[in-house]
Every structure is written in C-alpha cells, then in structure tokens.
Amino acid sequence: MAKLKISDLAKIKDRVHQDTSLREGGAQVKITVHMGTCGIASGARTILNTVMDALGETERTDIIVTTSGCAGLCSHEPMLTLERLGEEPIKYAKLDEAKARQIFMRHALEGEVQTDWALAKGTE
Amino acid sequence: MQELSLHILDVVENSLAAGAKLVTIEISENLEADLMTVVISDDGHGMSPSDAARATDPFVTSRTTRRVGLGLSLWQAHARAWDGDLELSSKPSLGTRVKAWFSLSHIDRQPLGDWPGTITGLIMTRPGVDFLYRHQVGEDEFELDSREIKAELGVEALTDAHVAAFLKDEISQALAALGSTA
Ligand SMILES: Nc1ncnc2c1ncn2[C@@H]1O[C@H](COP(=O)(O)OP(=O)(O)OP(=O)(O)O)[C@@H](O)[C@H]1O
Ligand SMILES: [Mg+2]
Numbered sequence: 001m002a003k004l005k006i007s008d009l010a011k012i013k014d015r016v017h018q019d020t021s022l023r024e025g026g027a028q029v030k031i032t033v034h035m036g037t038c039g040i041a042s043g044a045r046t047i048l049n050t051v052m053d054a055l056g057e058t059e060r061t062d063i064i065v066t067t068s069g070c071a072g073l074c075s076h077e078p079m080l081t082l083e084r085l086g087e088e089p090i091k092y093a094k095l096d097e098a099k100a101r102q103i104f105m106r107h108a109l110e111g112e113v114q115t116d117w118a119l120a121k122g123t124e
Numbered sequence: 125m126q127e128l129s130l131h132i133l134d135v136v137e138n139s140l141a142a143g144a145k146l147v148t149i150e151i152s153e154n155l156e157a158d159l160m161t162v163v164i165s166d167d168g169h170g171m172s173p174s175d176a177a178r179a180t181d182p183f184v185t186s187r188t189t190r191r192v193g194l195g196l197s198l199w200q201a202h203a204r205a206w207d208g209d210l211e212l213s214s215k216p217s218l219g220t221r222v223k224a225w226f227s228l229s230h231i232d233r234q235p236l237g238d239w240p241g242t243i244t245g246l247i248m249t250r251p252g253v254d255f256l257y258r259h260q261v262g263e264d265e266f267e268l269d270s271r272e273i274k275a276e277l278g279v280e281a282l283t284d285a286h287v288a289a290f291l292k293d294e295i296s297q298a299l300a301a302l303g304s305t306a
Contacts, residue, residue, distance in 0.1 A: 002264065002265065002266045002267070002298060003266070003267050003268070008290075008294065009290075010276065012286065035134075037198070038194075040130050040133055040134050040137070041130070045129070045130060045238070045241070045245065049238070052245060052248060053285075053289075056285035056288065058285075061284075065248065065249055065283070066250075067245075069137065069140070069141050
C-alpha cells in the first residue's frame with residue numbers, strides 16, 4: 001500500500017521549524033471561512049483554497065486560517081470573517097476568488113478594511 | 125453541489141459539528157464491479173436511533189437558523205440517481221458512519237473534483253481533529269494519516285501553508301499513481 005512518504009515530509013521539516021519558531025509571537029490575523037451546506041454549495045471551498053494559496057505565497061506565519069460551521073446567513077454565502085488582533089472582526093459576504101484574494105492582500109496583510117464587501121453591522 | 129469532493133466536505137462538516145476528534149474518509153473505486161463507495165466515519169456525539177432514521181429527511185435538522193437540513197438528503201438523492209444509495213448508522217456518544225455507493229460509470233455521476241484541495245483544507249484548518257484518508261482503486265491503496273504528520277513535524281505543521289501546498293501535491297500525485305478515474 002502506498003503511503004504518504006514521511007521521508008518527503010522530513011525534507012520540509014527545517015522549513016516548518018523555521019516558520020513555526022517565528023510564529024511564537026502568536027497570531028495577528030485570523031481568517032475564518034464559513035462552511036455548512038449552503039456555504040459549500042455556493043463556493044466556500046474555493047474561497048478557502050484561495051486564502052490558503054495566497055497565504056502560501058507570503059512568508060507570513062502570524063496569519064491563521066480556520067473554518068466554522070454555517071453562519072446562518074445562507075443568502076450571503078460564501079462568507080469569511082477576518083479578525084486582526086485588537087480590532088473588530090469584519091464579515092465579508094458573497095465572495096468570489098478575486099474578492100477573497102483582494103481581502104487577503106489588502107485587509108489581512110495591510111490592514112485596510114474592504115468596506116464595499118463587508119457585511120453591514122447588525123445583519124448578523 | 126457539483127463535485128463529489130464537495131459532498132464529502134459537507135458530510136465531514138457534520139462530523140466536525142458533532143465534535144469529532146477523528147474523521148475517517150474511505151474512498152474506493154472498483155472498476156470491475158462498476159462501483160464507487162465513499163464512507164465517512166467519525167467519533168462525534170452521534171445520534172439517537174430515531175434521529176438517525178430520519179437524518180436523511182430534508183425536514184430534519186438540529187439547526188436553529190434554518191428549518192431544513194440539506195446535506196445528507198442531497199447526498200442520498202445523488203447516490204440514488206447514480207444507481208446507488210446511502211446508508212447511515214449512528215450510536216449516541218460513539219459516532220456516526222455515512223456510507224454512499226453508486227455506479228462509477230453512470231453518465232450523470234459527478235467527478236471527484238478538487239479532492240486534494242478539499243482534504244488539505246480540512247487538515248489545515250482543523251489541527252485539533254485527526255483525519256485518516258484511505259483511497260483504494262482496484263488492488264492499489266493510498267493512505268494518509270494526519271496523526272503521522274503531526275508526530276513527525278509537530279501540530280504547528282498542520283496549519284503551515286507550505287506544508288499544505290506540499291500535501292496537496294502529494295495527494296494529486298497519489299491519485300494519478302492509483303489511476304483514479306473518479
Ligand atoms: N456525523 C454526524 N453526527 C451527529 N449528528 C449528525 C451527523 N450528521 C448529521 N447529523 C444530524 O443530522 C442532521 C441533518 O444533517 P444534514 O447535513 O442533512 O443537515 P444540517 O447539517 O442540519 O444542515 P445543512 O447540511 O443543510 O447545513 C443534522 O442537523 C444533525 O443533527
Ligand atoms: Mg450538514
């Protein structure tokens with residue numbers, strides 16, 4: 001039976017340790033992609049992969065990407081919530097790949113809230 | 125839902141919502157028997173026998189935000205449309221197992237789709253949950269156990285975007301080596 005080659009994993013071990021030792025300062029940005037059937041059916045997986053790829057292109061180790069269940073706002077899916085340490089979390093709605101990438105580049109990396117796509121407060 | 129991967133992701137989301145610590149995903153492609161089987165099992169909080177019996181009914185949900193649950197009923201409807209079905213077994217506080225099977229060659233069968241991206245996304249975003257993935261094509265099998273990655277590289281590695289990219293690549297190659305036609 002073929003198995004994931006642990007020897008290959010070992011090759012990237014040094015890289016990982018380098019990455020994670022830098023992360024000791026704690027996460028500065030947390031990105032949560034909302035799943036649930038509506039989210040998945042409307043493209044949440046693509047949003048998640050877009051964010052993961054964008055993160056992989058940077059050297060940032062203080063950004064974490066996670067998922068949560070359905071946000072209960074089916075008609076606004078796909079959605080993500082972006083929280084920068086010490087700032088109010090912002091929910092973004094009706095995303096596509098291009099929007100998700102821009103939100104990552106501008107808000108996650110630079111701190112500029114992309115107000116056009118942010119879900120109005122109180123909609124929750 | 126346009127891909128098998130998305131259905132699998134959706135069923136796994138139920139497992140995660142049920143507090144699973146270990147999720148096992150077994151995919152098998154049997155060309156001779158023209159049969160594809162997808163089994164997702166978890167050690168989450170499970171369901172009572174009456175809830176389990178009704179779980180594939182779209183009007184059954186423990187959701188509070190919407191009155192219908194769609195995931196399982198949709199998956200079952202698709203499996204049935206492709207000459208198969210879905211079977212659910214669950215034990216309170218022990219866990220749940222959802223098995224779907226259908227014809228590999230059915231003209232309407234959805235493609236597996238971006239499975240490497242899907243499973244990698246699950247592993248990366250849920251470092252607190254262990255994933256065991258087995259994929260069988262005929263006599264050949266591939267296995268990935270996130271616990272082994274954790275043991276080798278540490279739990280932090282699971283959330284590392286570079287490790288995720290590496291895993292995604294390994295899984296794509298493994299599927300090609302298996303000769304998956306899904
Ligand atoms: N793995 C599981 N463990 C425990 N309970 C489950 C599991 N899978 C499904 N259930 C129960 O069955 C119900 C129906 O699941 P289903 O996926 O069809 O809909 P949902 O998750 O409620 O909503 P949706 O999938 O549309 O977001 C769930 O609400 C839950 O109570
Ligand atoms: Mg569901």
